[in-house]
Amino acid sequence: MSVDIDVSDQNWLAGVRASLNDDLTAQTARLRELTEMSADTGDPGEAHNRAALVAATRQNLERTTGALRRIAEGSYGRCEKCDAPIPAERLEILPHARFCMPCQRHHNG
Ligand SMILES: [Zn+2]
Known part of the structure; x- marks a missing residue:
């Protein structure tokens, strides 16, 4: 299954x-929802879960805004480490990918 996508194709971008x-809209709404929920339910487990959700949502937001910024800068679709083009198939699955596969593997240790 080969999808022929040109990552510099403006329509695709x-x-x-x-x-x-x-994503940005959904995550922003989610974050607002999470932070506006009544702060203290008196349940430490619940508070802990919500803190984890807020952190995860923030991280997603950062990834999404980062990808949007790279699109705006014209550096989208290139590995931040070795400058190799990131395969479009990878970007289809992971639109906010910052590294090519080998660098990502290395990055994760
Ligand atoms: Zn790389």
């Missing part, structure tokens, strides 16, 4: 940007 923007 516009699609990625649109979906990233959707």
Whole structure:
């Protein structure tokens, strides 16, 4: 199954940007929801879970805004480490990918 996508294709990029923007909206709403929930239910487990959710949502937000910024800067789709093009198939699955596969593996240790 080979998908022939050119990561510098403006139409394709516009699609990625649109979906990233959707993510951004959803994550921002989620974050607001999480932080606006009554702060103290008196249940430490619940508070802990919510803190973890907030942290995860923040991280997602950062990834999404980072990808949008790279699109704007024209560096989207290139590995931040070795500057190799990130395969479009990878970007389809992971639109906010910052590294190519080998660097990602290395990055994760
Ligand atoms: Zn790389």
